Amino acid sequence: MTAAVGRQLAMRAEAERLQLAPVFLITLVAAFLLTGQNLLDPMIRHDDYPAFFADAPAFWNKTLHEGRWLNYIWHLREVVTPAWLNFVLYQSLWAAFVAAFAVAAMGPGAQRWFTVVLALLLVVCPSEMLISLWFNTLIPGLAVVALFAVLACYLSSAQLRWLLPIFVIVSFMAYTTYPLLLLAICIARTRDRSIRDLAGLMLLFCASFVVAVLTVYTLNWQVHGVFGVPVADWREPTAGDGIGGIIANLPKLGETFTLFLNRTGIGYPPLIGLIPFVYILALNVLRKRAPLEALYLAAGMAIGLALTVVQALKLGVIVPPRAFIFFWIFFALTVVRAVQILSEGEGLYGRLGRNLLLLIIGVWFIQLFLAYGQSNDWRSDTKLWAQEVRATEGPVYVYGDSSKIAAGLKAGIQSYKALPFRLKQLTGKTAVACDEVPDTCPSRPDMTASDAEVHLLREGNALFMLFTPKPSDETED
DSSP states (O other), X not given: OHHHHHHHHHXXXXXXXXXXXXXXXXXXXXXXXXXXXXXXXXXXXXXXXXXHTTOHHHHHHHHHHTOOXXXXXXXXXXXXXXXXXXXXXXXXXXXXXXXXXXXXXXXXXXXXXXXXXXXXXXXXXXXXXXHGGGHHXXXXXXHHXXXXXXXXXXXXXXXXXXXXXXXXXXXXXXXXXXXXXXXXXXXXXXXXXXXHHHHHHHHHHHHHHHHHHHHHHHHHXXXXXXXXXXXXXXXXXXXXXXXXXXXXXXXXHHXXXXXXXXXXXXXXXXXXXXXXXXXXXXXXXXHHHOHHHHHHHHHHHHHHHHHHHHIXXXXXXXXXXXXXXXXXXXXXXXXXXXXXXXXXXXXHXXXXXXXXXXXXXXXXXXXXXXXXXXXXXXXXXXXXXXXXXXXXXXOEEEESOGGXXXXXXXXXXXXXXXXXXXXXXXXXXXXEETTTOGXXXXXOOOOOOXXXXXXXXXETTEEXXXXXXXXXXXXXX
């Protein structure tokens, strides 16, 4: 009996090994096409630069305030590689996760069309596009998640669950919601479903998540003297103590889901409502045709949403849309499985479902491709300024907030710190942000009246960069 089971596992592993390679190649090409405008000179968020420069001290505070211990170890590598290479590696890991997840979820007996479509639908995840701008920091965490997905193609469901606690603990130290991707893999990989098995899996995941939290708390206690992960002040937390505090934080929960739906729908009202509508419709199809599978997928989604609600109500913070990758994972698998079931015959609903999948992939691919291009003006402008910095023998002083000029707003620059980091990336020279350390800067030079937002002035061997953003009614969400 044991030998027979072993042979079946070996045959299944061989079938999925043969299927994984072409699906990964298709997914990788799609990921590179999607990020084409960002590939050679990728956009880097200001707090992702420490990972790019392998500057561990600059990242140290995130071990306390975010529990990012795996990422901190990555910062200790002392090897600085080009940003484009790091971004290519990140996208390759994402493609590996997506391909392996699709293969493991659909199984070796599924039509290749549905496996590829599931992979492509995962590629156009809006939350992943948002978080990919922190690619330097997230490489090790995504590598852990991708490895777990690949293992799911070759291991049994039971073997995968034995590994789940270890991977949850490690991935939690990279990004809080990464463990939810591991749960999605376990749910997708489960073939023999039952209420008892689902309860066991949920219990295992929740216990693993609690152990991961306690592990980070213990590390912080031993190293920082704080048992916990205190939320950084810049997040403006309002801890919900008691029923009154939780009720007071309800607006933050509302803003969390408003931002998420807006970003998921690419800011267009018809698309904002389309994804929730399609998800509910697909879940209803599974509820009628494959009720246990629907229960597994709904339970995974519920766990992810519950963790989001707890953060918003208990900690009093707005959870950013980039944390909702898990939603798109469960959404994609639910919709593709529903369409696959509807396509078992030659009926109208199956054809409509397949066309809808292609429509979502096409529309979101185009929109995310354009979104990656919103940083083009910032990239080109900073390269021009870098030429002036290279030609400067003395210090470089920056006055004003470069994130508020037109190019900065379009690129979604989040801090004035982004420019000094960007100039250091391009030139190797350190510019002084005078708004941050005014005592180390000379007096702000006078300039003639002008409508320009950027002024480059030279006095002696020093370069002065002055930013005077035009008044704008736009607010950053």
